[in-house]
Amino acid sequence: MxxxxxxxxxxxxxxxxxxxxxxxxxxxxxxxxxxxxxxxxxxxxxxxxxxxAEPSDDKQPEQTHKILQTLESLSLAQESENVTKAAADVKCFTEQCLLGFAQRYLAGQKGAYPIILSQCQKSLGEQEAILAAVTALAALTDGQPDLLDAEGKGFLLDVFKTHHDDSSVTRAAISAVRHCCLKHEQNRQDLIKVGILPLLMDAIKQHGGDANVVKEAAGALRVMTFDDDIRVSFGQAHEHAKMIVLQHNGLKVLIESARAHSGNTTVLSELCATLSRLAVRNEFCQDICDLGGLKLMMTLLADSYESAELVRQVLSAIRAVAGNDDVKDAVVKAGGVQLIVIAVNRHMTVSAVCEQGCACLGVLALRKPNNCKVIMEEGGVSAAVQSMKVHPDILNVQKQACMLLRNLVSHQPNYSQLILEMGVEALILHALKTHQDCGDIAKAALRDLGCNVELRELWTGKGAGITN
Incomplete structure (x- = not known):
């Protein structure tokens, strides 16, 4: 309800x-x-x-919240052209927005957007003022992408063009773009049509040494590949990913950026997450491998396995690129199975790592009997079984583990007995009982393992004629 x-x-x-x-x-x-x-x-x-709060002066006679008092003060400062007061109010407004979504929502409902956009436009030529104003715009639109209008989109492009040498302003503008495109398909399409993608790519190239810019830009590029706006039946996520790769050399730029920030786990996590969103075609997966992306991922798993978030994103990227059958073999040949198992065992209490680890192994096993042998020998099944035991209430862990088990035995039924001896039947039955959405894959795993399972035929196409 x-x-x-x-x-x-x-x-x-x-x-x-x-x-x-x-x-x-x-x-x-x-x-x-x-x-x-x-x-x-x-x-x-x-x-x-x-x-x-109590009113701050005689011009605010009623009690109201501080963010609205600041907004009113900023509006008055703009009218009186009090630049110093306006600058102070903008910074205070940003601080209030960062307190939580409720503050941002209240400000948005009370007309904050046109006031902040006006301040942005007035500050366009001044470095310190424009940084504060764009930062306020980014804060206000976090979770409120509907606020952005055509005038605001044009302003953001102007910021990129007029302050492209300033890494701080560029980062703030990228943050605003990311917030305005998250869960908003129309904003994504509109900004891409007017040229936001090359501006984001240029920001990475020009400010490649600034970890904050690279991280923010990678996140903005990834948001462009989302299909998360429930108001739109069909988005352009796939087309946007293709544009980033084919028109803007996105794979090479991101992989080179990862090499440049090899010691920064936060930036590497963001870059790996974005690479996984760009592996939407078979040839793109191969390109990532050929450009050294797979080697980089293996190195990160080996050297940075202590960071659960980085491990999760690396596993997600490996899962994506392993959609290519040749890359599957390359991952296994590079010792990927052993590294994946080590990573999962190291972070067994982190459900997201277990999910991605089981998913990776499941993809590597798909249609690849030789890979199944390696997974069995390197303890992949033990890691999956332990994941199911540790996270019985996490649907995606159960689903991915069941998928892995099914893929291992679908073309190699001789593994069934070994796997059953680990107690997987009871675990799969528990997943089947606990998670309704796990039903099909759990039953398929039980069937291929040779267990008794009730497969209900929903419709056979018989018993009723076709009527005009």
Whole structure:
């Protein structure tokens, strides 16, 4: 059932009533209001859960939240052309936005976007002012991509062109682009049409030594390949990935950037995540391998296996490029199976690593009997079984482990007994009982392992004629 929603004004009125009518202290009044609304099934995720502040001056006669007071102050400073006051207010506004989504949402509802965009446009020629203004725009649009309009898109392009030498401003502009494109297909398409991709690629090339710029730009490129806007039936994720690779040499640029930041696990995680999103065609997977990307991934697994997040992203990238059958063999030949098993065992308590590790091994085993032999010998099944035991409530871990087990025995039934002796039947049955979405793959694994399983035939095409 959908949760109920209320306005900020309704919530604030309840807090004031607790203070004025029931003589509660502010903290008690706030807690009581939160408890009361939550008990009524009200969604408070977009509500600023704070006691409204007293007015900062005579021009703000009513109690309101600090972010709205700052916004009002900024608007007045713009009208009076008080540059110093406007600069201070912009920084304060950004700090308020960073407190949480509720603050950003409230500001957006009260007309913050045109005020911030106006400040951005007025600051375009001044380095310090434009950095503060674009940072505020990026903060405001985080989680609110619908705020961006055509004027804002044009402004962002202008920032890239006029401040391309400034890494700090460039990074802030990239952050704004990323926020405005996440879960917003139209913004993605519009910005790509007006040339955002070459600007992002140029930012990586020009500021390749700045880890923050590279990380932010890689994240923005990855968002361009998402299909996450539920309002759109069909996105352009695949086409955007192809454009990045074919028109802008994206694979080479990202792999070279990874080499340049070999000691920065945060940047490497971002680059690997983006590479995995670009491996959308068989030839792209091979290109990543030929450009040294696979060798880089193997090195990262061997040298940086202590970082769970980096391991997860590297495994995700290996899983993606191993969609190419030749790359599957290259991974195994490079000792990838052993490294994957070591990584999973090292981070057995991290469900995301277990999921990606089992998925990697499952892809390597698919249609490759020789690879199945290596996986069996290197302890791949033991790692998958342990993952199922440690994470019985995590659907994707169970699904990927079942997929691996099925792929191992589908063309090599002689492995079935060895695998069953590890107690996998009970684990698969538990996954089948616990996770409805695991049903098909769990039953397929049981079937191919030679276990008793009820396979229900949903429709045979018989029993009813075709009518006009």
């Amino acid at each position: 959908a949760l109920r929603r209320i306005t900020q004004e309704t919530f604030d009125a309840a807090v004031r009533e607790n203070v004025e009518e029931f003589e509660m202290d502010p903290d008690e009044a706030l807690k009581d209001a939160v408890d009361q609304f939550q008990s009524q099934g009200v969604d408070l995720s977009c509500i600023v859960k704070a006691v409204p």
